Amino acid sequence: SRQSRQSRESRESLLNHEATESTRQLLTNKDNTAYTYLLQVGSRHFEAILDTGSFELVVLSAECKTCGWSSKLYDESLSATFERGSLSAKHWYGSGWLQSLECRESFGNGVADVQNQSFWKVYDADMFILRENTFQAIVGLGPPLSAISLAQGHVDLAERELEEYRRTGSPTLQTEASVENYRQILAHARDIPGFVENLSLESFSICLGKAQSSDGYFVWNDDVVENKGAKTFQTVPALDGDYWSTPMSDVVMKNMPGSASEDIHLGCQDNVCHAIFDTGTSLIMVPRSAMETVSQVLQSWGELNGDCTNLHSLPDLRFKLGSERITLPPESYVGDLYGDPDDIDQELHSYMPHLKELGKRRREQLLARRNTSENVELSHNSDNSDSGETLDDGKLLSCVPLLMSLDMSTDMGQAWLFGLPFFRQYYT
Numbered sequence: 001s002r003q004s005r006q007s008r009e010s011r012e013s014l015l016n017h018e019a020t021e022s023t024r025q026l027l028t029n030k031d032n033t034a035y036t037y038l039l040q041v042g043s044r045h046f047e048a049i050l051d052t053g054s055f056e057l058v059v060l061s062a063e064c065k066t067c068g069w070s071s072k073l074y075d076e077s078l079s080a081t082f083e084r085g086s087l088s089a090k091h092w093y094g095s096g097w098l099q100s101l102e103c104r105e106s107f108g109n110g111v112a113d114v115q116n117q118s119f120w121k122v123y124d125a126d127m128f129i130l131r132e133n134t135f136q137a138i139v140g141l142g143p144p145l146s147a148i149s150l151a152q153g154h155v156d157l158a159e160r161e162l163e164e165y166r167r168t169g170s171p172t173l174q175t176e177a178s179v180e181n182y183r184q185i186l187a188h189a190r191d192i193p194g195f196v197e198n199l200s201l202e203s204f205s206i207c208l209g210k211a212q213s214s215d216g217y218f219v220w221n222d223d224v225v226e227n228k229g230a231k232t233f234q235t236v237p238a239l240d241g242d243y244w245s246t247p248m249s250d251v252v253m254k255n256m257p258g259s260a261s262e263d264i265h266l267g268c269q270d271n272v273c274h275a276i277f278d279t280g281t282s283l284i285m286v287p288r289s290a291m292e293t294v295s296q297v298l299q300s301w302g303e304l305n306g307d308c309t310n311l312h313s314l315p316d317l318r319f320k321l322g323s324e325r326i327t328l329p330p331e332s333y334v335g336d337l338y339g340d341p342d343d344i345d346q347e348l349h350s351y352m353p354h355l356k357e358l359g360k361r362r363r364e365q366l367l368a369r370r371n372t373s374e375n376v377e378l379s380h381n382s383d384n385s386d387s388g389e390t391l392d393d394g395k396l397l398s399c400v401p402l403l404m405s406l407d408m409s410t411d412m413g414q415a416w417l418f419g420l421p422f423f424r425q426y427y428t
Contacts, residue, residue: 022223023111027208027216030134033282035208035216035420039137040108041119042079046072048137050206050218051280052244053417055140055147057107057119057195058091058098066125068133074121081106081115089120089185094281096127102188107195109139111220114198118188138280141196141204146242151186158182206279207427208420216423233427236322239274239412246321248275248416251290253297253315264297266290267414268319274412275321277428281419284333285406294401298334301399311399332421335402 027035027050039048041059060067062075076082083104091098100120107117140147158179165175201220208216225233236246249272253264267273267290286294301314314330408415422428 021221023220025110025218025220027206027218029209029213029215030132032213032420033129034134035279036135037218038110039139040106040113041074041137042076042081042105044074044078046074046136047134048139049135049280050139050141051278052141052206053276053278053280054091054093054138055142055150055194056091056138057117057140058100058122058138059105059119060098060122060125060130060136063121063123064125066127066130067122068130068136072133073136076103076121079105083116085118087184087188088181091120093127094285095129096125098122098127099124109199112199114195117195117198118192119195139195141279142242143244144197147189147194148186149242151182151189155179155182155186205428206423208424210424234321234324234326236324241410241412243276243278245274245276245412247412248273249320251317251319251416253294254318264293264315266293266317268416272413274410274415275319276415276417277422278417278419279423281404281417283402283404283419284328284421285404285415285417285419287414287416288405288407291401291403291405294333294403298399298401326426328421328425332425333401333403334399336399 025037027037028047029035034049036047036049038045040046046059059074062070062073064073067073076084081104085102085104087102089100089102091100098120100122103119103121104116105119107114107119162175162179165172199220203222203225205219205222205224206216207219208214239245239247249268251266251268251273253266267287297315311330311334314334316330317328317333319326402421406415406417
């Protein structure tokens with residue numbers, strides 16, 4: 001079969017040159033919600049996200065009608081090196097799903113060129129962020145064996161369901177076909193070298209600029225530890241599992257300056273939690289209970305005339321990763337939100353339920369102030385606003401928790417997911 005032939009091919013035959021040297025590439029900031037770099041697919045270049053929270057090489061195609069502007073998407077008819085496959089797969093992300101077909105194509109990322117690389121060509125999608133046309137490809141950088149582990153889990157679950165259907169006398173051809181498809185995906189994960197493997201990648205790092213809207217860098221085969229020594233960094237243990245992660249404990253909001261109160265505990269005091277690092281997620285995701293506590297703190301602070309011009313008066317977010325103490329400043333978890341919260345996609349509302357309530361409260365506050373004849377100047381220019389209360393009917397929320405809700409428990413404890421705000425503070 002084509003797959004077995006590919007599995008026997010040497011890595012040298014796929015590469016035009018090895019990607020063993022340390023190479024730094026620019027990451028372009030996309031409205032502080034994502035960072036992209038240029039990936040060559042066939043003869044064209046596309047903006048791609050380097051995602052430590054996923055595992056496959058995925059390219060959005062013009063065949064997909066819900067993936068954004070077709071002119072920006074990959075068109076196989078324009079490539080002389082495209083080869084269509086027959087294996088289909090569905091990929092799940094925090095923002096939705098992608099349906100794809102396994103195909104072959106030549107790729108280049110400025111580090112190395114890989115010929116006849118297996119990838120997943122997306123032909124259908126339900127992912128609200130694709131409407132922004134921010135990216136056209138995802139390069140998964142999860143731990144090397146994650147794709148196999150997850151595929152094995154899908155096979156095990158599908159086979160258990162099939163056995164249950166057979167036990168109850170209600171198996172269907174569709175169920176049996178689904179199980180076979182999962183088995184083929186598992187075989188693909190085991191036998192076919194992924195893009196990262198073909199790049200001979202030994203290590204990588206990400207470093208994002210702290211300043212608003214600044215760009216960042218991704219370093220392939222980063223040798224900074226070898227050159228500058230491990231003491232340059234804080235080192236934490238990597239947990240076995242499907243994600244880049246480490247043990248986490250003792251999460252607190254430190255006292256506000258001048259406050260006599262104790263630290264505000266947010267979790268992981270009695271049990272160790274599970275910190276996951278994900279460059280494909282825009283914000284920090286925390287348990288719902290922690291998000292509610294942060295919201296209450298910010299509400300009390302706002303009632304004391306706090307606004308986003310004096311974030312230094314808010315507490316830092318502090319916790320331990322392994323044995324190392326880590327601090328994130330207020331700008332990592334709080335900020336201004338532009339636009340009407342009622343217009344936010346339903347998918348995002350499920351992760352950030354506090355936004356709708358905050359929007360309702362803000363509109364009620366503005367209406368009350370109007371009714372008491374207070375002078376509330378309304379302007380559609382947010383640059384003229386210091387307090388965050390000048391847009392029409394609360395269409396700007398000032399200093400809200402920029403956190404997403406994640407109630408997920410793993411074998412290693414309750415999960416906290418650190419997205420881009422973490423990497424703006426720590427070169428990782």
